[in-house]
Structure formats: structure tokens, C-alpha cells
Amino acid sequence: MTSHQNPERWPSWQAMDSGRLLLLAAAAMLTVAAVARTAAAHPVLVNPVGQRAAVAFGVLIALGELLRLALPGGREAAPIATASAMAYALLLSIHDVVHDGHVPPPLRISPLQVIAVTAVGMTIGALPHMAAGRPVGIVGMASRLVAVSVVAFSFRPLAHLPLVDGQWWLAAVLMAVLLAFGWLTDAVICALIRADDLGARFSVALGDEVAVQTPLGVAVGASAMIISFATAAMGLPGLAVVVAPLLVTQLAFRRYARIRSTYLETVRALSRVTEVGGYVERGHSHRVSALAVAVGRELGMSEPDLLDLEYAALMHDIGQLSLADPIPGGATVLVFAADQQRIAELGAEIIAKAGVLDKVAELVRYQNLPARGRDPEPPVGSRIIRAANAFDDLVGGSTDRDRRGAALERLRLDTAYEYDAGVVEALSVVAGRRRASRI
Amino acid sequence: MTRVSRVAWLYIAVVAAVAVTVIMPRHTITHDLQWWFQLGVLQLLFLVCEATPTPLATRQSAWSPSSSATLAAVVLLGPMGAALTGAIAVISLRRQLMMAERLFNGAMYAGSGFAAGKAFEAAGGVPHLPQPGDFPAIIWPFAVAAAVHVVINHGLLWGILRLTATGARPGDRTRLESSVALLLTSDLGYAVLGLIIAALWPVVHAFAAVLVLIPLFVARWAMGQFAEQQRAYAATMEALCQAVETKDFYTRGHSERVSRGAGMIAREIRMRPDRAEAIRYAGMLHDVGKLGVPTKVLQKQGPMTEEEYAAIQLHPMRGLEIVREIGFLDEALTGIMHHHERLDGKGYPMGLAADEIPEFARIIAVADAFDSMTSNRSYRRARGIAEATAELRKQAGTQFDPAMVEAFISAVCRDGWKLPDATAAPADRHLVTAQDHDDPTAPLQVIDSALGPGRP
Numbered sequence: 001m002t003s004h005q006n007p008e009r010w011p012s013w014q015a016m017d018s019g020r021l022l023l024l025a026a027a028a029m030l031t032v033a034a035v036a037r038t039a040a041a042h043p044v045l046v047n048p049v050g051q052r053a054a055v056a057f058g059v060l061i062a063l064g065e066l067l068r069l070a071l072p073g074g075r076e077a078a079p080i081a082t083a084s085a086m087a088y089a090l091l092l093s094i095h096d097v098v099h100d101g102h103v104p105p106p107l108r109i110s111p112l113q114v115i116a117v118t119a120v121g122m123t124i125g126a127l128p129h130m131a132a133g134r135p136v137g138i139v140g141m142a143s144r145l146v147a148v149s150v151v152a153f154s155f156r157p158l159a160h161l162p163l164v165d166g167q168w169w170l171a172a173v174l175m176a177v178l179l180a181f182g183w184l185t186d187a188v189i190c191a192l193i194r195a196d197d198l199g200a201r202f203s204v205a206l207g208d209e210v211a212v213q214t215p216l217g218v219a220v221g222a223s224a225m226i227i228s229f230a231t232a233a234m235g236l237p238g239l240a241v242v243v244a245p246l247l248v249t250q251l252a253f254r255r256y257a258r259i260r261s262t263y264l265e266t267v268r269a270l271s272r273v274t275e276v277g278g279y280v281e282r283g284h285s286h287r288v289s290a291l292a293v294a295v296g297r298e299l300g301m302s303e304p305d306l307l308d309l310e311y312a313a314l315m316h317d318i319g320q321l322s323l324a325d326p327i328p329g330g331a332t333v334l335v336f337a338a339d340q341q342r343i344a345e346l347g348a349e350i351i352a353k354a355g356v357l358d359k360v361a362e363l364v365r366y367q368n369l370p371a372r373g374r375d376p377e378p379p380v381g382s383r384i385i386r387a388a389n390a391f392d393d394l395v396g397g398s399t400d401r402d403r404r405g406a407a408l409e410r411l412r413l414d415t416a417y418e419y420d421a422g423v424v425e426a427l428s429v430v431a432g433r434r435r436a437s438r439i
Numbered sequence: 440m441t442r443v444s445r446v447a448w449l450y451i452a453v454v455a456a457v458a459v460t461v462i463m464p465r466h467t468i469t470h471d472l473q474w475w476f477q478l479g480v481l482q483l484l485f486l487v488c489e490a491t492p493t494p495l496a497t498r499q500s501a502w503s504p505s506s507s508a509t510l511a512a513v514v515l516l517g518p519m520g521a522a523l524t525g526a527i528a529v530i531s532l533r534r535q536l537m538m539a540e541r542l543f544n545g546a547m548y549a550g551s552g553f554a555a556g557k558a559f560e561a562a563g564g565v566p567h568l569p570q571p572g573d574f575p576a577i578i579w580p581f582a583v584a585a586a587v588h589v590v591i592n593h594g595l596l597w598g599i600l601r602l603t604a605t606g607a608r609p610g611d612r613t614r615l616e617s618s619v620a621l622l623l624t625s626d627l628g629y630a631v632l633g634l635i636i637a638a639l640w641p642v643v644h645a646f647a648a649v650l651v652l653i654p655l656f657v658a659r660w661a662m663g664q665f666a667e668q669q670r671a672y673a674a675t676m677e678a679l680c681q682a683v684e685t686k687d688f689y690t691r692g693h694s695e696r697v698s699r700g701a702g703m704i705a706r707e708i709r710m711r712p713d714r715a716e717a718i719r720y721a722g723m724l725h726d727v728g729k730l731g732v733p734t735k736v737l738q739k740q741g742p743m744t745e746e747e748y749a750a751i752q753l754h755p756m757r758g759l760e761i762v763r764e765i766g767f768l769d770e771a772l773t774g775i776m777h778h779h780e781r782l783d784g785k786g787y788p789m790g791l792a793a794d795e796i797p798e799f800a801r802i803i804a805v806a807d808a809f810d811s812m813t814s815n816r817s818y819r820r821a822r823g824i825a826e827a828t829a830e831l832r833k834q835a836g837t838q839f840d841p842a843m844v845e846a847f848i849s850a851v852c853r854d855g856w857k858l859p860d861a862t863a864a865p866a867d868r869h870l871v872t873a874q875d876h877d878d879p880t881a882p883l884q885v886i887d888s889a890l891g892p893g894r895p
Contacts, residue, residue: 261766315679
């Protein structure tokens with residue numbers, strides 16, 4: 001049996017698009033229903049304060065969607081838009097400047113109105129992205145919209161109960177719980193889509209998602225509550241003011257995400273010095289790292305571990321720089337084991353010098369140890385790199401099925417000692433899929 | 440401040456005395472329990488904020504988000520409450536603070552809080568729990584109060600920094616200038632936070648302080664992550680650049696020194712901080728492409744063939760090929776690609792002349808040549824700094840940009856230059872190169888196939 005014959009992978013592969021389709025369809029239906037319902041409402045019944053609130057929150061949501069934020073791992077968030085939309089869903093009352101002195105008419109916002117305003121605001125905010133040729137991010141928008149509707153549908157009916165409207169702490173607790181629930185909805189949707197996109201396990205994807213999204217989610221939740229309470233105290237003009245803390249947070253996150261991606265870019269780029277120096281075949285490091293990450297994901301590794309694995313795989317041949325002259329043909333499986341081990345040691349030393357990549361250095365150090373018969377066993381990451389490296393040495397950039405099959409067959413024959421059987425199995429699954437999923 | 444001079448002590452004493460005399464006598468202490476509760480919460484908020492550096496706080500300023508607590512007190516409690524909120528800085532949770540610092544901070548925050556409170560009242564504000572009807576009218580007096588707070592706070596701070604700052608170097612001025620914009624942004628941001636706390640108080644009471652703190656703490660966490668990643672990034676890049684150099688004994692540490700030299704020039708010519716950072720990375724990476732030059736060419740003794748010389752000339756392009764994908768380097772890429780151009784147009788790879796050569800490249804060229812001359816080579820000993828600077832001056836105008844040469848020399852004269860360790864050559868001949876393409880005093884000899892040995 002060769003790698004590409006792996007029937008049980010196909011259903012989940014195809015399910016990816018249907019999952020995404022389901023999400024988009026749900027969001028579209030919500031939007032259509034909400035907009036139609038809101039537009040059909042009797043104009044006389046529409047509260048002028050409510051109208052202004054709808055416009056103000058819509059503008060804020062559009063602005064937030066415009067100021068999207070890239071998070072580590074190719075994720076995208078719109079913290080200001082999310083916080084505003086959630087705050088709109090959680091609105092208790094609005095202090096009205098115009099009707100000052102009079103008792104303001106009670107504010108009734110239906111959940112559908114919240115959804116309509118959110119959808120319209122998001123769409124308007126996405127237009128400039130579209131015009132600039134950036135990805136529209138429609139899946140992220142749909143996911144956020146669904147999360148907002150969950151909160152809106154559960155809070156709007158309760159907003160005017162005297163218990164909620166009168167007791168601020170009860171309202172605060174209820175808001176916090178619902179916000180957490182809405183946030184979790186978003187995280188689950190994102191994890192589902194990501195798991196399908198990358199071929200990761202859902203549980204692992206959800207864990208990663210929660211780990212990445214928690215800090216920002218907490219800030220967004222707190223800001224949503226601030227906005228909701230401040231609207232009650234300051235009225236709509238206060239809206240512009242209360243976004244300030246969130247702006248500071250967004251600024252900090254932007255810098256963080258940028259340095260993360262620069263880091264990865266730099267390691268990717270500098271790992272090519274071995275190629276330019278003629279030590280290894282062109283594209284080898286990148287192919288090995290893409291393969292290793294896919295295998296690691298298949299084996300259920302979490303995102304931080306995958307990042308270490310990617311760095312280690314990119315730099316696995318860096319030790320060759322210490323050799324005066326390239327080994328002809330690169331450090332392939334065909335070179336003596338002792339030489340390979342020396343190169344691995346040198347590479348690990350170089351990486352360890354940075355002082356911050358100790359785990360990566362370990363992975364590089366043990367990349368040539370046989371998977372079996374050692375105590376302690378080399379780390380999973382090292383075993384993955386070993387197999388991926390061997391596979392690429394045998395196959396190269398070729399996409400020829402027979403050649404790939406033969407290479408896998410050879411690795412399998414060596415699983416008793418040289419290669420980890422589980423890793424080789426995952427490798428054959430990944431190599432069969434062979435649609436490079438790079439994040 | 441490690442040691443406090445007598446003048447500084449005097450200054451602190453005066454500030455403290457003024458703060459105490461102005462604030463204490465004229466106010467009777469209120470017996471309103473609510474007032475004291477609010478004060479307690481705001482003082483707690485002040486302490487928490489003061490102990491946690493935030494993204495917008497710079498090292499030079501003690502201006503932390505704690506000012507938002509003082510400004511909230513201005514609205515909720517009046518001048519007296521604001522002064523007492525600020526005075527709590529005396530028992531700051533930051534353990535490393537000395538007595539003098541605590542005293543000064545307490546007096547400074549109490550004084551500026553009191554003044555802000557007075558300004559708030561003078562501009563028509565009435566300190567009390569803000570009612571819905573107070574907005575947006577309250578914004579004007581609040582803005583006045585915030586402005587007064589900023590001015591007095593920074594004024595007093597400036598004074599103490601003048602008195603205690605001893606080792607401030609001229610180069611720090613640019614950093615200070617660049618942080619003024621940041622400082623103003625943060626002032627505005629923290630003032631807004633104070634207003635939000637005051638506005639939310641009637642609705643959610645003390646919970647307002649907690650709510651406002653959460654996004655700030657998350658921002659601080661993200662900022663910490665950013666700083667950590669940035670350190671890791673710099674360390675990783677350095678390690679990788681060292682790896683590229685291990686092959687050649689004589690050029691070890693070269694990239695790091697060129698990076699430092701380029702940074703010195705950038706500071707001397709007042710380059711924007713982000714560009715200065717980029718040029719340090721460009722200096723670090725400038726010779727990465729040398730890896731593409733076969734070792735036997737680098738180790739060759741005697742004149743080179745044209746092919747070999749061409750291989751050397753290719754190294755800036757090779758370097759570019761490697762680092763091109765690093766997005767943020769942007770302008771630094773031009774520096775890497777053109778660092779062997781000459782002002783007279785006889786350089787490589789493109790033979791650009793004068794103004795055509797990018798600024799980054801002109802800077803790196805100077806630092807590069809200087810480090811090469813002051814390092815040992817297999818064919819000569821290292822030159823002294825005086826000799827090397829004289830050589831730079833001699834080549835200024837033909838090879839180097841005179842402005843960059845002068846900037847570099849004055850920076851070296853002031854800050855000094857760390858020479859490479861002068862160790863003996865290694866026994867391993869594989870690690871020794873015979874020539875140095877960076878050395879302006881010993882140009883590579885090329886055999887012209889038609890005319891015999893000659894200069895390129």
C-alpha cells in the first residue's frame with residue numbers, strides 16, 4: 001500500500017468545505033433575517049435614541065473591523081469590533097443627552113437588531129480591506145457574528161428584567177458569563193475550521209485556540225462591559241472615549257504579533273544560508289520543515305511545540321556551516337552516521353548559543369539518533385525531523401508517486417530500529433495528502 | 440538614582456514641604472464614610488498601577504497609569520482626595536525604591552493631584568459622583584485638570600532628573616525626544632482612563648477600577664511577550680550570524696562589530712530609532728552572502744583570477760537573496776546589497792556613485808572597512824584606531840561618504856571602540872582566509888587575463 005491510498009482521510013478532507021459552508025450559511029441567514037426584520041419594523045415604534053445608538057455602534061463596529069489585528073499563527077481578530085458588538089448586545093440603557101430632564105423612553109433593542117447592526121457594520125468595515133486587495137476574512141467575520149448572536153439572543157430578553165436592570169452586580173455577573181460563553185463559541189468555531197484546514201485534531205486545535213485567544217478575549221470582554229456600563233452613564237458621546245483602553249491593548253498585541261512573524265520569517269530566511277553555501281540541496285530545509293510540521297500536527301502536537309519543531313527542522317543542517325567545505329550532495333542519509341552526528345552536535349551548539357532556543361537545540365542535537373534502542377529515547381520532534389529529512393533526501397522536490405511510495409517503503413522497513421513507526425505512519429498519511437498546508 | 444546629592448535632597452525637601460504646607464491646613468477632614476471608601480479604593484488602584492510598568496511607560500519617567508487614579512479622585516473626591524491618593528506613592532510596592540525616591544514621588548503626586556483638583560474646580564467642575572447629566576459638560580474642566588497634572592508632574596520630574604542625572608550621554612537625547620510623543624499619547628490615554636473610572640463609579644462603584652485595569656494588564660502582558668520575543672529574536676539572529684562566520688577565523692565577531700559601528704553612526708546622525716534598529720540588523724547581516732563564495736576562493740593566496748574575483752563580487756547579491764524574505768528589513772536590504780559600492784562609482788555590484796548609493800549602504804561601508812582594518816589578518820597585524828581613522832579620512836570622498844566618516848570618527852572618539860580579541864592564528868589552516876575583500880588598504884589583486892596582474 002502506498003501513501004496516497006488512504007481512504008479514511010478523505011471524508012474529513014472534504015468535510016472542511018462543508019463546515020465552512022455551514023458557518024457562512026448560518027451567518028448569512030442570521031444577517032438576512034435580522035436586516036429584513038429590522039427594516040420592516042414600524043418607523044413610529046423606533047426610538048430615536050435607539051436609532052442613534054444603532055448608528056453609533058455600527059460605526060464603531062465598522063471601525064473595529066477596519067483595524068483588524070493579526071495574531072500569532074496566522075489568526076485574525078477584530079477586538080474593537082467584537083467588544084463594540086458585544087457591548088451593543090449587552091446594552092442596559094442609554095443616557096440620552098437630548099431628552100435630559102425627562103424620563104427617557106425605555107430602550108428596547110431586539111436581538112435581531114443587534115445582529116443587523118453588527119452585520120452591516122462588519123460589512124462596511126470589510127469593504128476597505130476588499131478594496132485594498134487584502135483577504136476579506138469572511139470566515140472570521142461570520143464566526144464573530146455567530147458569537148455575537150449567541151450573546152444577543154441570551155441577554156436581550158433579560159436586559160429589562162428589574163433584577164438585571166436594577167442590580168449592577170447581578171448584571172455584571174450575567175454579562176461576564178455570557179461573554180465567556182460567546183467567546184468560547186468563537187473559539188470552538190475557529191478551532192473547527194483550523195482543524196480541518198490544517199489536518200489537526202480538534203481537541204488540540206481547541207487547546208491552541210484557547211491558549212492564543214484567552215488574553216485578548218479577557219481584554220475584549222472587560223472592554224465590552226466598560227462600553228455597556230459607560231453608555232448608561234455617559235451616553236453615546238462617551239463611546240469614543242471608552243474604546244481607549246482597548247486601543248492600548250491592541251497596540252501592544254500588534255507589536256507582539258509582528259515580532260513573532262518577523263522571527264519566523266528571519267529563521268526561514270537564514271536557514272537558507274546552507275543552500276546558498278552549497279551545503280544542501282535547494283529548498284531542502286523548507287521542504288523538511290513543512291513536512292515535519294505536518295507530521296507533528298498529525299501526531300497531535302500543540303502549537304508551541306510545532307513552532308519549536310519548525311525552527312529545528314529549518315535549522316537542522318546549520319551545523320554544516322562549521323565544515324570547511326560542503327559534503328558533496330549535502331548531509332544525506334548516505335553519509336556516515338558519525339559525520340551526521342557531528343553536524344547535529346555543531347548545529348545544536350550554534351542554536352544553543354542564542355540562549356533562548358534550548359528546546360530547538362535539543363531537537364537538532366538528537367535528530368540523528370535511531371528511534372529505538374536508546375535510553376532515554378530521542379524527543380518526538382527529533383524523530384520526526386529524522387524521518388522527514390530522510391524522506392526528503394530520498395525524494396527531493398519530486399512529486400512522482402512511485403518515488404514517494406518507494407521512499408516511504410524504505411523508511412517503513414527501518415522502523416524496527418532507525419525510524420519511529422508512528423512517525424513514519426503519520427508521514428505516509430501527510431505525504432499522501434501532499435497539499436502543503438502552510439500557516 | 441543610586442546616590443542622592445545634597446542639592447537633590449534639598450530639592451526633595453522643598454517639594455515635600457510645599458506639598459505639605461499647601462495641602463494640609465485648609466481642609467477639614469470629612470466624616471463621610473463613602474468618601475473614605477472611595478479614597479481607599481483609588482489609593483489601592485494607584486499602588487497597583489504604580490507597581491506595574493505599562494506599555495506606554497518609558498524608563499525615564501515615573502509616569503505610570505497611576506495618574507488615572509489621581510485624576511479619577513479629582514472628579515470624585517476633590518483636591519484633598521486627589522492629593523491623598525497621590526501621597527500614597529510613599530508606600531510604593533516597588534521594593535527597590537529608596538527613601539528619597541519614595542518621599543519625592545509622594546510629594547510630587549500629592550502636589551500635582553492637589554493642583555489638578557484646584558484647576559478642576561477653577562474651570563467650573565464640582566467634585567462629586569458624576570450624574571448622567573454631567574456629560575459631556577464635565578469634559579472641559581477635566582481636560583484642564585489633566586493638563587495641569589501633566590505639567591506639574593513633568594516639571595517636578597524634570598527638575599529631579601536634572602539634579603540626579605550624572606551619566607547621561609548626548610546620544611540619549613534622541614531617545615528622549617522620540618519618547619515625548621509617546622509620553623503625550625500615554626498622558627492622554629491615562630487621563631481618559633481616569634475619566635472612565637469616574638464615569639463608571641455611579642453605575643458599578645469600585646468595580647469600575649477593576650474593569651479598567653483588566654485591558655491594561657492584558658496590554659502589559661502582551662508588551663512583556665513582545666519584549667521577550669524581541670530579545671529572543673536579537674539573540675537568535677546573532678547566533679546565526681556567528682554561525683556564518685565560524686568558517687573564517689579572522690572575521691569572527693565581524694558582523695557584530697559592524698552592526699555596533701553602524702548603530703553608532705546612526706545615532707550620531709540622529710536617525711529615527713526604528714531605522715537605527717534596522718541598520719543594526721543590516722550591519723549584522725551584511726556579509727551573510729559570503730557563504731556563497733567557495734572556501735577555496737576565500738583561502739586563496741596571491742592574485743585571483745577574474746572568475747574568482749567575480750565570485751567575491753557576487754556576495755552582496757547572495758546575501759540579498761537570503762534575507763530578501765525578511766519583511767521588516769526593507770530599507771536594510773539596500774544596505775546589504777550596496778555595502779561595497781564606492782562614492783566614485785568603482786564599487787560593486789552595480790557601480791553606483793555618490794547620492795545613488797543608499798544611506799544604509801554608505802553607513803555600513805564605513806563601519807565594515809574600519810573593523811576590517813582594526814582586525815588581525817593573515818597577511819598583516821591589526822592597525823591602530825588612529826591609523827584606521829586616518830585611512831578612512833584619506834578615502835573619504837572617493838570610497839566613503841565624508842559625512843558618515845566624520846560621524847563615525849566622532850562617535851568613536853567619544854564612546855570608544857571595542858577591538859576584537861587579538862589571539863594568535865589557529866593552527867587549522869582550513870579556518871584561515873588569505874585575503875579580505877573588506878580591507879581598503881589591501882585591495883584584492885586580480886589577474887587580468889589580457890594584461891597580467893593589476894588592480895581591478
